[in-house]
């Protein structure tokens with residue numbers, strides 16, 4: 001703390017010095033100003049360091065409702081210490097808002113799940129190689145930090161099953177945090193966000209799904225988009241598709257530059273059955289894709305690792 005006081009005194013001196021600029025011959029002012037400014041920047045940087053250190057000390061003594069320390073004057077650089085909403089959180093709000101306007105309910109996913117919701121309820125055959133890509137981490141008790149938000153499908157179906165009896169559709173989206181055993185690089189993170197969608201009614205079709213997805217992406221990117229699908233494989237959908245959008249010109253895309261945005265398909269009859277829904281009578285479609293990727297394209301971000309980095313320079317850009 002003494003160092004901090006000393007630095008602040010020094011800053012005051014520099015500020016006072018700067019006030020004297022009028023007394024200096026005009027031709028020397030630029031140089032004078034440059035020198036003082038450089039000193040000032042150095043001191044400010046050190047003040048930030050010191051203030052951070054001060055915050056590190058004794059957590060139990062920190063009143064989280066107070067501006068800085070308890071009964072201490074506000075720091076010189078209060079704005080640099082003040083937090084702000086993480087860009088992923090505000091984008092998740094935007095994603096949820098678009099789906100809400102289309103009539104979807106929004107649920108939250110679990111960050112610790114179990115074998116049943118991760119695999120069995122999603123029609124993963126026992127010992128099947130399709131499990132490998134999703135078999136990530138486990139706690140000693142056998143809980144699973146989920147590798148995708150599809151773990152929520154069974155819960156969403158059960159929770160809104162009554163809608164069907166009332167002649168209404170089930171329409172739910174579920175944003176959530178997921179975990180994978182990835183080699184991390186600019187486009188792969190071990191921790192990221194996905195958004196799952198589930199829709200069930202008596203008469204829905206794959207065409208309805210493509211309409212909903214197109215609508216979502218066009219709202220999110222605020223422009224018309226070209227879309228494309230190609231066959232995929234997921235145990236919980238049949239048929240399964242990969243959904244792509246053409247990278248918009250305004251976002252640096254060239255014609256034919258298609259980006260895979262999510263996996264989707266018609267919900268497998270076994271998945272409906274396991275949630276107590278009669279697959280002879282009802283049909284559904286589901287989709288799930290990364291939110292980080294969505295946001296990266298929107299803002300032209302090149303490295304997914306920024307999101308989890310806690311890098312303040314990155315966060316302050318939003």
Ligand code: DAH
Pocket residue numbers: 147148149150196197234236237240262263264265285286287288289
């Ligand atoms: N859960 C899949 C993944 O993360 C994506 C996915 C594919 C979700 C098809 C779905 C779906 O709901 O129907 O790789």
